[in-house]
Amino acid sequence: MEKIVIETKNLSFFYAEQGNKPSLKNISLQIIEKGVTALIGPSGCGKTTLLRCFNRMHDLYPGIRYEGEIIFDGKNMLSSNTDLIDLRSRVGMVFQKPTAFPMSIFDNVAYGLKLKGESNKSEIADIVEQSLKNAALWDEVEDKLNASAYALSGGQQQRLVIARAMAVNPEIILFDEPTSALDPISTGKIEELIAEIKKDITIIIVTHNMQQAARISDHTGFVMLGEMVEYGKTEKIFTNPREKITEDYITGRFG
Amino acid sequence: MTGKKYRKVESFVALSFCCMAALFGLFWLVFILGDVVVYGFSAINWELFTEDPAPPGMEGGGLRNAFVGQLLITFFATLIGVPIGILGGTFIAEYGRGGKLSTIVSMFSDIMVSVPSIVIGTFVYAILVIPFGHFNGWAGSVALAVIMIPVVLRTTEDMLKLIPWSLREAAFALGAPYYKVIIQVVYRGAATGILTGILLAIARVAGETAPLLFTSFNNSFYTTDMNEPMASLTVTIFQYAMGPFDDWHQMAWAASFVITFFILIVTVTCRALVKWKYGKN
Numbered sequence: 001m002e003k004i005v006i007e008t009k010n011l012s013f014f015y016a017e018q019g020n021k022p023s024l025k026n027i028s029l030q031i032i033e034k035g036v037t038a039l040i041g042p043s044g045c046g047k048t049t050l051l052r053c054f055n056r057m058h059d060l061y062p063g064i065r066y067e068g069e070i071i072f073d074g075k076n077m078l079s080s081n082t083d084l085i086d087l088r089s090r091v092g093m094v095f096q097k098p099t100a101f102p103m104s105i106f107d108n109v110a111y112g113l114k115l116k117g118e119s120n121k122s123e124i125a126d127i128v129e130q131s132l133k134n135a136a137l138w139d140e141v142e143d144k145l146n147a148s149a150y151a152l153s154g155g156q157q158q159r160l161v162i163a164r165a166m167a168v169n170p171e172i173i174l175f176d177e178p179t180s181a182l183d184p185i186s187t188g189k190i191e192e193l194i195a196e197i198k199k200d201i202t203i204i205i206v207t208h209n210m211q212q213a214a215r216i217s218d219h220t221g222f223v224m225l226g227e228m229v230e231y232g233k234t235e236k237i238f239t240n241p242r243e244k245i246t247e248d249y250i251t252g253r254f255g
Numbered sequence: 256m257t258g259k260k261y262r263k264v265e266s267f268v269a270l271s272f273c274c275m276a277a278l279f280g281l282f283w284l285v286f287i288l289g290d291v292v293v294y295g296f297s298a299i300n301w302e303l304f305t306e307d308p309a310p311p312g313m314e315g316g317g318l319r320n321a322f323v324g325q326l327l328i329t330f331f332a333t334l335i336g337v338p339i340g341i342l343g344g345t346f347i348a349e350y351g352r353g354g355k356l357s358t359i360v361s362m363f364s365d366i367m368v369s370v371p372s373i374v375i376g377t378f379v380y381a382i383l384v385i386p387f388g389h390f391n392g393w394a395g396s397v398a399l400a401v402i403m404i405p406v407v408l409r410t411t412e413d414m415l416k417l418i419p420w421s422l423r424e425a426a427f428a429l430g431a432p433y434y435k436v437i438i439q440v441v442y443r444g445a446a447t448g449i450l451t452g453i454l455l456a457i458a459r460v461a462g463e464t465a466p467l468l469f470t471s472f473n474n475s476f477y478t479t480d481m482n483e484p485m486a487s488l489t490v491t492i493f494q495y496a497m498g499p500f501d502d503w504h505q506m507a508w509a510a511s512f513v514i515t516f517f518i519l520i521v522t523v524t525c526r527a528l529v530k531w532k533y534g535k536n
């Protein structure tokens with residue numbers, strides 16, 4: 001039996017600027033533990049908005065509002081007593097553009113650990129090394145850990161950011177179009193990496209690239225106009241979707 | 256005349272005027288700097304830095320009191336002005352971003368940049384000289400600090416705004432509270448730019464005379480006590496240049512040379528920093 005790691009119940013979301021017009025409408029879905037869940041849909045449909053609910057990134061901005069529930073670890077993470085710092089160390093995030101910090105490669109990966117209060121130097125060094133290995137970057141940076149992260153290429157920086165996210169041992173990592181700014185070779189490396197880490201970590205990835213969703217995901221959700229049109233096993237969605245509109249989107253009839 | 260020909264003539268005339276204006280400006284600049292170098296350099300000697308002024312009319316002596324005074328006043332001005340400027344810029348660019356208070360602070364800072372420095376001098380005179388009954392070094396530092404604040408504030412704000420928002424989000428996403436995001440990520444990315452702003456602010460106040468005339472005034476004796484009236488290079492130049500003695504004029508030239516050279520070095524350093532950091536893109 002597959003274990004459910006996140007379950008949304010009638011989740012709606014409102015941006016401050018949009019007033020009472022929801023950007024997400026009554027979304028109910030279950031994210032299965034481990035493996036990759038892809039969110040696809042036309043641009044502006046709310047994929048990013050949905051993804052950013054899972055670590056409550058929206059809370060950075062005043063005036064936003066959630067409705068419904070997101071159950072994580074038996075509790076509604078939308079409740080006001082959720083410790084956001086704790087939540088964000090359990091649910092990591094990787095953005096579209098690489099977000100390496102202006103510090104050394106080593107310090108980038110160690111950043112989250114130090115935030116968590118880890119101060120044992122050799123422990124930190126071990127975890128940094130392991131994370132870089134897991135991110136398939138170790139061989140390339142082993143002898144320049146103290147160099148600035150900006151000396152790395154875009155693809156390397158993106159893997160560095162993934163290593164940084166993995167270093168704090170999260171249960172979930174959210175990816176928002178992590179390869180859309182990368183060349184095909186770097187994209188391939190990131191996809192391989194995702195296939196590797198999904199054995200241990202639940203991955204939710206937003207992508208506008210349907211081939212990518214088909215290649216790497218186990219489950220797929222098709223979002224349109226803030227609604228979850230169809231959600232299920234990737235194989236099923238791509239070969240035999242329930243909804244006509246899903247089929248139209250997947251076969252490239254619009255988008 | 257055809258339109259094309261006409262445009263060419265027009266363009267030639269405009270170009271000529273621009274060149275003439277530039278040459279005119281350049282001429283005076285070279286003239287002034289040339290004099291400062293010629294008269295100033297020849298007047299520099301070791302005693303200038305190690306000895307205090309001789310009594311008026313007597314030969315010899317130096318300007319140790321003014322060099323040390325200038326250093327102390329500028330140092331404490333930096334110590335007061337820079338943190339306030341950085342915190343203010345941080346407020347505008349981070350905590351108060353887009354808010355009303357932010358706009359107001361930013362507007363006042365803009366106004367402060369254009370307040371004549373003599374006005375700042377008289378203001379500090381009223382609050383830090385009159386109550387104590389005598390000129391003092393602290394008042395000079397505060398006056399210079401007030402001039403530095405808007406410069407540092409504006410550069411800090413601009414440099415912080417250059418750091419992409421996504422970088423802050425990434426730090427938040429790792430669970431960092433806002434103050435750590437600012438100190439550990441944003442300041443680090445903006446460090447060179449902020450340092451440049453600080454140096455520019457120092458260069459800006461190094462040549463100020465009017466605010467010091469009303470605050471630290473002058474002192475022909477050597478002192479490191481900031482509660483006393485204190486000599487500074489600019490006020491000394493002002494006094495010596497106006498004075499009747501030939502060796503006073505010599506020393507005024509020497510002091511002018513040193514201060515010009517100092518500002519030049521600071522400015523060139525700033526340019527180099529900016530080029531090194533931001534030149535690539």
Ligand SMILES: Nc1ncnc2c1ncn2[C@@H]1O[C@H](COP(=O)(O)OP(=O)(O)O)[C@@H](O)[C@H]1O
Pocket residue numbers: 015016017018023041042043044045046047048049050
């Ligand atoms: N910060 C914001 N404030 C207001 N509206 C927003 C904001 N971000 C996105 N939106 C709106 O929400 C909708 C969904 O956007 P988004 O989730 O970014 O789409 P996607 O990632 O699927 O391209 C869009 O209509 C967009 O205009």
Ligand SMILES: [Mg+2]
Pocket residue numbers: 047048049206
């Ligand atoms: Mg998006």
